[in-house]
Amino acid sequence: MNLRNGPMPGFSVLLAGLGGQGIMLLAKVIASAAARHFPYVCRSEFRGLSQRGGAVQACVRYSRKPITAIIGVGEADLVLGLDALESARALPALKPNGRVVSHDGILPPHHLWRTWQDTSDPEYESTKLREQTLAHLNRISQVCLLDAGSLAQRLGNHRVFNFIMLGAASHHLRLPAESLHGAMGDLLSSTLVALNIQALKLGRRTSHERRASITPFPVHEHTPWVRGA
Amino acid sequence: MKMASVLERNHSAPATAAGSEILSGDHAVAWGALDAGIAFASSYPGTPATDIVEILHRVADPARVKVRWSINEKVAYESALAVAIGGLRALAAMKQVGLNVASDAFLNSCPAGINGGLVLVVGDEPECHSSQNKQDTRWYREMSGALLLEPADSQEAYDMARAAFDWSERFLIPVILRLTTRTAYGCSPVLRRKPVKGPSVFAWPKNPERFFIVPSVSRKLFKSLLERQREMSQVLEASAFTLRKPSAHSARRTSGILCTGLGYALARELAPPHWSILKVPGEPFPEAALAKFVRDHAEILVLEEGDAFLERKARLIASDTCRVRGRISGELTHFGELHKEEIRHVFHGAASDPTQPPWPTLPPRLPEICKPCGYHKVFEAIKQIKDVATPSDIGCNSLGGLPPYSVMDGVWAMGSSIGVACGLAAMGHKRVLAIIGDSTFYHAGIPPLLEAVQNAYCMTVLLLDNGTAAMTGGQPVPHKSNDPQTSKVDLVRLIHALGADSCLPFDPHVLGVSGIRQLIEASFERSGVKVLLYRSQCGLYSPGYFPARTETSVSA
Numbered sequence: 001m002n003l004r005n006g007p008m009p010g011f012s013v014l015l016a017g018l019g020g021q022g023i024m025l026l027a028k029v030i031a032s033a034a035a036r037h038f039p040y041v042c043r044s045e046f047r048g049l050s051q052r053g054g055a056v057q058a059c060v061r062y063s064r065k066p067i068t069a070i071i072g073v074g075e076a077d078l079v080l081g082l083d084a085l086e087s088a089r090a091l092p093a094l095k096p097n098g099r100v101v102s103h104d105g106i107l108p109p110h111h112l113w114r115t116w117q118d119t120s121d122p123e124y125e126s127t128k129l130r131e132q133t134l135a136h137l138n139r140i141s142q143v144c145l146l147d148a149g150s151l152a153q154r155l156g157n158h159r160v161f162n163f164i165m166l167g168a169a170s171h172h173l174r175l176p177a178e179s180l181h182g183a184m185g186d187l188l189s190s191t192l193v194a195l196n197i198q199a200l201k202l203g204r205r206t207s208h209e210r211r212a213s214i215t216p217f218p219v220h221e222h223t224p225w226v227r228g229a
Numbered sequence: 230m231k232m233a234s235v236l237e238r239n240h241s242a243p244a245t246a247a248g249s250e251i252l253s254g255d256h257a258v259a260w261g262a263l264d265a266g267i268a269f270a271s272s273y274p275g276t277p278a279t280d281i282v283e284i285l286h287r288v289a290d291p292a293r294v295k296v297r298w299s300i301n302e303k304v305a306y307e308s309a310l311a312v313a314i315g316g317l318r319a320l321a322a323m324k325q326v327g328l329n330v331a332s333d334a335f336l337n338s339c340p341a342g343i344n345g346g347l348v349l350v351v352g353d354e355p356e357c358h359s360s361q362n363k364q365d366t367r368w369y370r371e372m373s374g375a376l377l378l379e380p381a382d383s384q385e386a387y388d389m390a391r392a393a394f395d396w397s398e399r400f401l402i403p404v405i406l407r408l409t410t411r412t413a414y415g416c417s418p419v420l421r422r423k424p425v426k427g428p429s430v431f432a433w434p435k436n437p438e439r440f441f442i443v444p445s446v447s448r449k450l451f452k453s454l455l456e457r458q459r460e461m462s463q464v465l466e467a468s469a470f471t472l473r474k475p476s477a478h479s480a481r482r483t484s485g486i487l488c489t490g491l492g493y494a495l496a497r498e499l500a501p502p503h504w505s506i507l508k509v510p511g512e513p514f515p516e517a518a519l520a521k522f523v524r525d526h527a528e529i530l531v532l533e534e535g536d537a538f539l540e541r542k543a544r545l546i547a548s549d550t551c552r553v554r555g556r557i558s559g560e561l562t563h564f565g566e567l568h569k570e571e572i573r574h575v576f577h578g579a580a581s582d583p584t585q586p587p588w589p590t591l592p593p594r595l596p597e598i599c600k601p602c603g604y605h606k607v608f609e610a611i612k613q614i615k616d617v618a619t620p621s622d623i624g625c626n627s628l629g630g631l632p633p634y635s636v637m638d639g640v641w642a643m644g645s646s647i648g649v650a651c652g653l654a655a656m657g658h659k660r661v662l663a664i665i666g667d668s669t670f671y672h673a674g675i676p677p678l679l680e681a682v683q684n685a686y687c688m689t690v691l692l693l694d695n696g697t698a699a700m701t702g703g704q705p706v707p708h709k710s711n712d713p714q715t716s717k718v719d720l721v722r723l724i725h726a727l728g729a730d731s732c733l734p735f736d737p738h739v740l741g742v743s744g745i746r747q748l749i750e751a752s753f754e755r756s757g758v759k760v761l762l763y764r765s766q767c768g769l770y771s772p773g774y775f776p777a778r779t780e781t782s783v784s785a
Contacts, residue, residue, distance in 0.1 A: 018594075031251050031416070042382075043416040045253050046358075054596045068382075068494045069415035072569030085591060092588050109594045111632050129592070136589040 010040075010063030011174050012071050016090040017082030018107060019056050022162035025187070026080070027058035029166065032183035033175050034062035042069035055086050080169045082162060083107055084145070085129070088136045100137060101169040101207065103161075104145040106130045144168060144207050151202055160199035167203025177204065249418040254408050255280035257383040257419045258322075258350055261390025263289060265346070266427020268317035271297040271305040273672065274701035275324030276359035277413035278352030282322055283702065298704050301643070301672040302327035306349065307334050313347035313403075314440065315431040318394050322350040325364050330643065330673070332369065335403070339373040340450035341440050342401040345428050346394030349375075350406045352413050355535045356566045361623075361640070363564065365535035366407050370512045374454045376461050377405040378470070378511040379490035381497075383417045389470065389510075394427070396464065400457055407511075409534040411491050411566065462513040470510030477502035485526040487519070487539055492532030492567060499572050504530075509539060520546045523553075530575055531555035534567060598628045603737035603765040604693065608634035610745035617660045617749075620649035622674070624666040624700045625767075626693050637664070644673025647690060651677055654686035660753050661688040667720070668698035668706045675727065681758045682728035689752040690729075690760045694720060695767035703770025721762065730757030734764050 013030060015023045024045065031043040040063045046056070059071045076094050081087025081102035094100065108116075108126045116122040137143050148164040155164075163184075170177055180200065185193055252260070259281050262270065270289070272282035285296045299305035302323040309319035323331060328351050335349065351369075354360040370377040376396055380386040386408065393404040438446065465471065472493070476484070485505045486496045493508040500506065507522045519539075523529060523546045531540040537556040544553045554575060556563045561571045598604045608629040611619060621627055621637035622645060630637035641649065650663035665674050670692055681688055698704040707718040724732040733752075737745060752759040 028251075035251065035418070041251060041418060043251055044411075045414045045416055055594045066494075066497045068411070068491070068498050069417065070411060070495070070569065072573075075569070085594075088589060089591050109592050110597050111595055112592050114633060132589075133591070136591075 009065060010061060010067055011038075011078075012061045012076045013059065013078045013080055013169075013173065014071050014076040014090050014093050015058045015060070015080045015082070016086035017056055017103075018086065019054065021056070021082045022159075023056050023058050023082060026162050026166050027060050028187055029180060029183045030060045030173065030175070031062075032186055033173075033179040034060065036179050036182070037175065038062035039064060040067050042067055044069040055083075055089065057086075057090065078169060078172050080165060082148070082165055084133045084137060085109075088133050091136070091140065094140065097142070098140075099142040099144070099172045100140050101144045101146075101165065101172060102137060103148045103165060104130075104134060105147065105149060106133055144210060146203075146206055146210060148203065151206060152199065155195070155199055155202065157195065160196055163196040163199040164203035164206075167200035167205075168207035170200065170204050171208065249420040251416050252383050252387075252419045253280065253414055253416045254380065254383050254386040254412040255352075255414070256284055256416075257380075257386040258390045258406060258408070259284040259288070260419070260421055261387040262318075262320045262348065262394075263294065264387075264421060264424035265391045265394040266318055266425050267294055267320050267394075268345075268427065268429075268431070269295045269297075269309055269312040269319040270322070271299045271308050271320075272322040273299050273302045273305050273327055273330075274698055274704045275302075275327050276352070276701065277354065277408065277410050278322045278324045278327070278350060279701050279704075280413070281320075281350055283704075285320075300707065302331040303334050306331040306338075309347060309349075310334065310338050310343065310403075311433075312431070313343035313345045313397075315433045316345045316428050317431050318346040318348075318427045320348050320350065323352070324360065325351055325353045325366055326360055326362050326642070327351075328366060328369060329364075335369070336373050337442065339375050339402060340447060340454050341442055342454075343397065343403060344401065344434070346397035347403040348390065348393045348397060348406055349403050350390075350408065353407060353409045353535055355409055358410055361642075363535070365538060366405060367512060367535070367538045370405055370407075373403075373405075374458060375403050375405055376400060376465070376511065376513075377407055379407040379409075380412055381490055381493040381508070382412065382415065383419045385470065386412065387419050387421065391422070392468070392470070396461075399464075400461055402454070402457070402461075407490070409491055409566075411534070412494075458513050462515045465511055465513070466515050466518050468510060470508075471514075472506065472508040474506040476505040483527040485522060485529045486532060487522060487529050487543055488532040489539060491534045495567055495569065495572060496532055499569065499576065501576055504576070516542075516546075519543065523547050523551050526551055528552040528554060530560075530572075532561075532567060532572065537563070595631055596628060597631070598625065599768055601768045603695075603763065604629065606737040606740075606742050607691070607693065607745055607763060608636050609742045610749065611636040611662070611664075613742070613746050614660075614662075614749060617662050617753075618650075618653050618658055619662050619664060620646045620653070622646040622663075622665040622669045624669050624698070625695070626664050626666050629664070642673070643669055644677055647674050647677035647681065647688075650688045650690070651680050651684070651686055654681065654688045655684070659687065662691055662749060663688060664691045665693065666699075667692065667694040667696070667708075668704070671707055675723075678724075678727050678729065678758065678760075685757060687756050688758055689749060690758065691749070691763065692720075692724070692760055693763045695763075695765060697767050697770040699767045699770060703767070724760050724762070728758075729760045730755070732760040732762055734762040737763055737765050 017023045027043050031041050035041045042061045044059045061067050071093050077098050079090045079100045084102050085106040087102035116125040148161050151164045152158045152161045270285045306321045309321035312319035351366045353366050355363050357363050378389040380389045397404040487507050488496045489509040533539050540555040547553050554560050619638045621640050623643050627640050646663040646665045650661045653661045708720045
């Protein structure tokens, strides 16, 4: 879909996960890539109590019209989740035809884990909660679940987890992959760029092979809006 | 120049123009203040205003701008006030409840005013994301007679920060810059303009006719302050920050949106073209301009973050000819932030798509104390103590009020733990345990401790010293200043000097849960004011301050 076939008024990505997973950095990368193509780009920075076990959400929105950094109920084109439980929590924000790309694992909330330790088997309960969560996610028609943790292991560094997930979602961002690479070059320290681009590509390839039932959004034609013009 | 940039941005020019950066509102305010040539900035940390001074600490040239984390908001404001009275430009930043602490100094400084520009940035939290209160700073503006500006996005936060200094100097009055959670943390493109140098000579005036506000002086000053209100409102209305968008259908001027701050950003995004818009940039805004807008429409929707402030004014003006819609009318929620669904409902009627599946109920993720933190042991110990009153305080220690511990009876304001404990002790409660962190103790805990000593109350104060203001991101506390060589504050000596009957430092990792419990229990046996001083480094911040512990004792 390009401008001639009908303008895309705007695109909203909701990122969901936990403190320390690198969600803020992903939001910055997407925003920076989007700024190469869209005149109006917004991003939110909600950290809250992320360092104390709380969830983290960030959003990026890009558009041809003025927008706010707020994603209301049913406004997200894409939920990019780094923890399946947090992806499920973000579902009310999803558009009826929106996509979900999510890591398929969960970190159970600490207070539940403690209760399970006292009353039951934490491993069993945790698996059960994960299955319930994935069942919720699978009710969305356009969902792609993958194990980013094991893919990151394949690259020998669990910290590239977030960029594997960005890669997996990159089909659906309506942004050319080169713009994401460029943004990463701008925002990451030079020693980390190559490894994270490798992670991005691995995630992208994996979700493409997986295909699931999910149709990628068409990527936007290049630079319909010229920077600085 | 300024006018042109604001107008272009809102109506035609692409926002991500060359040279622009995507910044948060806080970040934009920091840059705006720097580019306006400030000489001084001070703050006490508090969400959502912490980042402003965090960023200034990082980017300002210390030779030109003195940046301070103050003891509390009142001192932060007073320090900035002195700099501005001396003719230089200064900024003070705080969260909305911080202004309660600074309000005595702020309200009393407005009539006499300043010479150099003084901007007070206040971060409001309509949804109480990280606050105990949703209070709306615009009420303080009504009491003070100061000028107030409220940006809609980061570019405007930058532009308004710069304009605020000019207007402050023009009207000789502090200017409040009101951010709300979403404008403080929302990031959008900001194009910086050429910086100005700002005044460079600091000269403390000897002018008691103006600054020595005894009643006879006050009466004169208030007269002059009231006289300036009219001119302030005219300048505000004539500025580029006031926007009027006519309805796209010239024949249909029936519906209008009256908005300010984030309300304007939402109107710009969501309003159908036949709704006209009046964007109010702040206060005081001319009554006549509001009245004209209300008279010109059959219905208006008021979009504002926080209280129904403009809506009240509009309702006072509106007669039967204009229907005022908003929070008071019940169409928008009366408490909290603006919700897009509710605004859409006003515009389009129908509710959101009913075909969505029912959303699952998921277990929440409650905030908790970090794993290795010694607070766990303290809260576990308190949990085992029976019949104890536990007034607690703001900061990480308030997490002890949440599961799995839930050991706090209540939390009120900064320093209230000890103040409330005074009342409990006066009523003869024998087992009072006030729980307070180190940064909060310095902020507002010292006067109530003196009160306790003065009255020889029987209470135990559990002072949790983790060497930092942890909850807000690890800002320094006085006994560990940025340069330990120059820090003269010794917390133990301070407590003794205040007259506490005892001060017992302990390491929670050495003492363990039962040791802490015994320590607290034993303190109830003795009379007077007993301070139990927890000393253990916060794991997240300030490494290396307290003696290093072995890994085993941390994880034990």
